[in-house]
Amino acid sequence: MKWPALKLSPFWLCAAAIAVLGIAVTIFDLFNINTFIFFAGYVVLQYVVLATAWNIMGGYMGYVNFGTAGFFAVGAYASVVLYNLFQAPLALMIPFAGVVCALLGLAMGYLTLRLRGVFFAIATLAMAIVLETLIINWEFVGGATGAYILRSREQAPFGDYIEFLFFVMLLLAIFAVSVARWLELSRTGRGFIAIRDDEIAAECAGVPTLRLKLIATTVSGFLMGVAGAPFALYVSFIEPSSAFNLIYAVNAIAMPMIGGATTWLGPVIGALLLGTVQQVATVTISSELNLLIVGIVLVFFVIVAPEGIVGLLKKWLGGRRDDR
Amino acid sequence: MTADALLDVRAVTKRFGGFTALDQVDMEVRAGERFGLIGPNGSGKTTMINCISGTLANEGGEIVFKGVKLDGKKPHQRTRLGIARSFQIPKPFRSLTVLENLGIALEFATGTSRSEVQERGMAILETIxxxxxxxxxxxxxxxxxxxxxxxxxxMATQPELLISDEAMAGLSSTEVDDILDILFKLNEGGITIIMIEHIMRAVMRFSTRIVVLDAGRKIAEGNPDEIVNDPEVERAYLGE
Incomplete structure (x- = not known):
């Protein structure tokens, strides 16, 4: 008799290996990595989560969400609310932020049912602006002046608190990618593709398009929320203009486009690549250069590789196979 | 409504703003029938199909399929009840293969498991x-x-009623015969077919019964011979 549970796919082996490596470098300080690397790595991993979450709607289903910053900030502020209420631990903040943003995603899905294409994108952008206005006028979470979140300097057994946050974000990234991959390989994921290609034809082929759209907005919202949950702890001071920064929305779109929007691997590659370049540029050149880099890289990819790096690789591998 | 009616359209009305696209139209399609729906451009044929398949909601009247009222049912629910349609302008899922296109319908409309999609999809593709x-x-x-x-x-949705919306528009005459053969074959397999078509040669050859729409109203109903000789129909197509 076979033991199916023991038959691990390469994906899960990789995920496990990355998690173990994460433990090795954070808890056991293997390779003696500088704290700044964790500080920067956290941001890159955060983008892996955001880009993956965006891609569930934007890549699989073809619904471009411009409101990523809104979801991210609501996730961050959900944590602030819990902190202000009873100094909740991060372990509680993350699921709470996720659920709040999942509900937000569900509401957005319902409100924008009839909107497609560019109209949907504008509606999501408007939603982010409305949310920002609400937060600015909400004194409990600091309003326009912002709020301080006090965190301990260290977290056993990780040592530095940033190393702990890095590890948490690493787990969230693995979680987000697993969810996206699972969706992609499921019947639901194939329904998403049908919706992207032609929504009316999908509906007439028996695809419950409304339910699938709501699943996508809810799951995507949840993942964006968990990405934002530790943000306040990471920066220890949160204010609306940084939490709602447009760069989150722009990056969440650009990264899957660069990596390849049709598979789970695309946003991962895009986020690792573009995120790292941005972090390096911030240190070596200037922090204002980020958006310029995104713009240039995006224009380059739209022209040279409209299907992203994954599309390019597939074409290359496919081409070779034909040669044989 | 007769006992063997598969689809019963009762006094269906559809307006777009001030324009009445369908005005109190009645029609009845019997099980196993080859039914033709014709009419000049803008007569409301496609609107009727959209009301039956659920992509548009009719304002007045009701549509009953196999004794089930369709009002308020979403297109995918109607598909699962057994109503399938093709589109006048083809709407393939472009990023998927032909077989995967059928797979979507098989998986979602009939609940076919992933492992059976290949076999059942190929069987349909052989027929077509x-x-x-x-x-x-x-x-x-x-x-x-x-x-x-x-x-x-x-076909992959395993329909009892197949609505073919101008499946032959723009095709050469041998290609038209090709599609006609397919539709005849499907009908022999027990599927009721509504054919909407501008190519008269095809409709007349195919249909056992025809309904003619003009400006949103039903102006004639009968077998092909009756329709060809109907003065109302002649006026609708050729003018006074």
Whole structure:
């Protein structure tokens, strides 16, 4: 008799290996990595989560969400609310932020049912602006002046608190990618593709398009929320203009486009690549250069590789196979 | 409503703003029938199909399929009840292969398991004559093959009623015969077919009964011979 549970796919082996490596470098300080690397790595991993979450709607289903910053900030502020209420631990903040943003995603899905294409994108952008206005006028979470979140300097057994946050974000990234991959390989994921290609034809082929759209907005919202949950702890001071920064929305779109929007691997590659370049540029050149880099890289990819790096690789591998 | 009516359209009305696209139209399609729906451009044929398949909601009247009232049911629910349609302008899932296009319908409309999609999809493609293109990208098909894909994907939902919306428009006469043969074959297999078509030769040859719409109203109903000799129909097509 076979033991199916023991038959691990390469994906899960990789995920496990990355998690173990994460433990090795954070808890056991293997390779003696500088704290700044964790500080920067956290941001890159955060983008892996955001880009993956965006891609569930934007890549699989073809619904471009411009409101990523809104979801991210609501996730961050959900944590602030819990902190202000009873100094909740991060372990509680993350699921709470996720659920709040999942509900937000569900509401957005319902409100924008009839909107497609560019109209949907504008509606999501408007939603982010409305949310920002609400937060600015909400004194409990600091309003326009912002709020301080006090965190301990260290977290056993990780040592530095940033190393702990890095590890948490690493787990969230693995979680987000697993969810996206699972969706992609499921019947639901194939329904998403049908919706992207032609929504009316999908509906007439028996695809419950409304339910699938709501699943996508809810799951995507949840993942964006968990990405934002530790943000306040990471920066220890949160204010609306940084939490709602447009760069989150722009990056969440650009990264899957660069990596390849049709598979789970695309946003991962895009986020690792573009995120790292941005972090390096911030240190070596200037922090204002980020958006310029995104713009240039995006224009380059739209022209040279409209299907992203994954599309390019597939074409290359496919081409070779034909040669044989 | 007669006992063997599969689809019963009762006094269906549809308005777009001030324009009445369908005005109190009655029609009845019997099980196993080859039913033709014709009329000049803008007469409301496609609107009628959209009301039956659920992509548009009718304002007045009701549509009953197999004794079930369809009002308020979403298109995918109607598909699962057994109503399938093809589109006038083909709407393939372009990023999928031909077989995967059928897979969507098989999985979602009939609950076919992933492992059976291949076998059942190929069987349908054999019937339609598209088996060689199974692995081709749906976006790369020729016009005739896209029309066949429309029919194949509709068939993959295992319908009792197939609505073919101008499946032959723009095709050459041998291609028209090709599609006609397919529709005859499907009908012999027990599927009721509503054919909407401008190509008179095809409709007259195919249909056992025809309804003619003009400006949103039913102006004639009968077998092909009766329709050809109907003065109202002649006036609708040729003017006074």
């Amino acid at each position: 004559g598209l088996a060689e293109r199974a692995r081709a990208n749906a976006g790369s098909l020729t016009q005739i093959d896209m029309r066949k894909l429309e029919l194949a994907r509709a």
